[in-house]
Amino acid sequence: MKPPEIEDEGILARYPFLPQGSHFIRKVLQDNGISVSELIDEPWLEDVRIRGRLRLIDSVLQKDGIGSSSSIDLSTDVGKMTEVLSFLHAMLVVCASFDERLMTRWIEGESSRADLLLGMDDDNFPVISSSYLSGVRAEDNGRGDLEYWVPLTDFIELSPRISGSYWRLVNRPMRDGWVCLDAGAGETSRQRAARLIKERIRESLLRDCEGRMEKMDDEFAARFSEPVERITGLLSERVEAEMPMTAAIRDDWPPCFESAVSELNQGVNVNHVGRVFLAAFSRAVGLNREQTCSFFANAPDYDSETTAYQVNQIYEREYTPHGCATLKTNARCPVQLGEDQLCDQEWLTHPLKYIRAKQRRRYRDERGSDGGAKEESGSSSANAS
């Protein structure tokens, strides 16, 4: 399959995940003299990051509709740049989390958004559909409506992932190796075709994310710790039941958190900074309030009501957990130089960076990666897409 050339930059901005989009993202970075590193923290790119954050929240919370980024004016260069780079920023945040559940949710949100956009996009439907399907034909059905036909091979590959009797081959009209996607289930023929294309978009986003995660090194991923913490915190608050805690694996815990939990468990009197850190860190990594309260149950001065009140305050006010410097100053860092390789790293300035780095290692180990992944340089724009 060779996707058609797309010269219209408005289309590439509206659908930045298109196979033809990576070249455009690189061009936008180069034309504006922006490196990936600058995308992370340059003040003048704050609007892009805010837009990326909104798009990420819309996708992850799976709000109905196309979401906040639909309001961007794509006829201007600034609009195109904002749309494309906000998409890139959101994707980098998702990849830097090394959290598969977050990634799956983001991909679902982005592909659903594409499905909706595409279903309404008369003008661009032909070029977008032929970027994802090996063929697509539109025929007049004799009642004045267009009916879309797709090759049997595409249908057989993609339809099993969609529920509903409409998507079973026996229920589809077929002719000469082409399958008819006529209007059905309250949708037009084009919307049905867009639903099928959504599956290809999901596939390609997953491939892109996995490729990026393979290339991302600890130091680069750590630079996204703030937005990663924000989005995982939000997830844990809003969709606790669907997204179980990200810190389920105790081996991933940083020594400062581990020691606060086990000292309290043994009835040792952990100081105020240690207790606030314990609750704020628990919130940031997605533990629920009950689990956090239970860490205090063996504390020498334990009182269930006071604990519940204080933990609630920390969750409601969304306290950011203390960084390494504060924990060290307050005798809450149990690690000496040489005792933990990760803690010895210069970039390791926050326990949240520790847990993400651990998750990243586990993600790679589970995939049998050789660990010798290439580094994604923070200063190069060329490898951004």
Ligand code: SF4
């Ligand atoms: S160096 Fe930082 S992450 Fe490691 S144990 Fe100390 S405070 Fe925790």
